[in-house]
Amino acid sequence: MSWFRRSKENIAAETQKKEIPDGLWTKCDACGEIIHKKELQKNFFTCSKCNAHFRVGSEEYLAVLLDEDSFKESDKKMRSGDPLKFVDTKKYRDRTNDAIKKTRLYDALRWGTGTIKDLPVVLAVMDFSFIGGSMGSVVGEKIARAVDKAWKTKTPLIIVSSSGGARMMEGALSLMQMAKTSAKLTRLADVRKPYISILTDPTTGGVTASFAMLGDVIIGEPNALIGFAGPRVIKQTIGKDLPPGFQRSEFLLEHGFLDMVVHRRDMRDTVHSILTHLA
Amino acid sequence: MAKMILDFEKPILELEKKVEEMRRYADNPDIAQEIARIEKRVRQLQQSVYSGLTRWQKVQMARHADRPYTLDYIQLMTTDFVELHGDRAFKDDKAIVGGLARIGDTSVMIMGQQKGRDTKSNVYRNFGMPNPEGYRKAMRLMKLAEKFGRPVITLLDTPGAFPGLEAEERGQAEAIARNLFEMARLRVPIIVVIIGEGASGGALGLGIGDRILMLEYAWYSVISPESCSSILWRSWEYKEQAAEALQLTAPDLKKQGIIDAIVPEPLGGAHRDHQQMAAILKETLLQELKALKKLKPEKLVERRIDKFSRMGVTVG
Structure with missing residues (x-):
């Protein structure tokens, strides 16, 4: 690397x-x-x-966390409305269609309900393979609905993030998904149900600067890149090489921004253990 | 007067200079007539130039070096300003200023990102790019406002949150995320005004409110046109196209349902007349404050969360 x-x-x-x-x-x-x-x-x-x-997709991560066959997905086919009719070197519409074909997903996040060792949870998992796991209206709306579900049914919420940040092709509307997801989470806090945020490689930009950093408990996977600005931008800004391990999970743990770094094989047990304390 | 002149401002400023020179001979009736004629042309030219600005030209207006900044507005719109400093944890970020002030006869907590006017003050203000402690200072002031039941006014004007090594170490992402969360449920009215550049999360970190206002020539988006160009076009050369594609002007954002109202600027932009701009904004803020005062805290918070929950366009 x-x-x-x-x-x-x-x-x-x-x-x-x-x-x-x-x-x-x-x-x-x-x-x-x-x-x-x-x-x-x-x-x-x-x-x-x-x-x-x-790096794994949502399908693999659901298997890591949930009891077999317990996942019931919601809003599976929700897709972006392309509100700006955005065109760069390629039409955004074509970009999403290509991504749908390639990944067999409809956007960069799936959500639903399931159980972890028989404990019911609301779960949302991001897919980095879909346009870099970028957050546009669909990711924002799905998170909002997942939070609503957890809030109304008084169920713990788990979000697994992997994202390059907000999706440029939806302009300011993408930016507002940071506001939307964060605002929704205040309601879950009101009913005192836990929200566990799991950060995988990479979690950067608008996703980190909103729901990903708002977990009651925040867990990182080993060596995952986690930050606000990307390392390339920081390197350009300061004009110096970055120290080894910069913006990796262990670095964030050391600086007080993660509760723990957990190996993927122990993730299910760890999450379950936290839930037995808080749920 | 202007230190910085944009390309499309040149013909207007040249005519204005000509008028000024001719005024010296204004006692001559022929020249007085000529002055009136040219002044009319200036107005026509201004109207045609400013009604036809491209999105990129509006971005340039938003960045104009003579544009009023947060402290200018505070000075021109309020009285009894008491600046408050520091996040009580690490340091005082000079890129975000704030404090208590009186607008009309209402005490408010007013704050915003602060740019510098020249190299020296820009270094002092870090070009208006806050570090985590800036967002934490802002949150501390908002909590103070909440405790004493005072409305909050935030003025947004930043090229972005500072992308530095120490900013990451101290949790830039966490600081912004925390502000979004806490501002969403703050139990006093919040009015947000995008006065210049609203660049991404660095702006949004002070951007959750009951009313979102935007000056006519400000911009607000998920990324700057330059950075968008460099990522999507893989070159810095496509900033004009990127600005068009991002739809980042006040009318664009009104259409997208992100802002509530556009605050008109004096002809030629806020930098042409600080006093008039501040007067227009002050009047708008007084009206907004009056309307928000009627709402109970619970209702205020509920409406604020619902407002942001509605944003986005999805299918299926």
């Missing part, structure tokens, strides 16, 4: 690097270990040698 290797491929490549491979064998980007797909799956998509956490 050195700087020069990344620049050789261009910026977009890094977001693809750790996604789940199609073949039978895959190589760990961190240590070079060749891992069999079955083995990887058994290890919750982490490297058995160096503990690197691969």
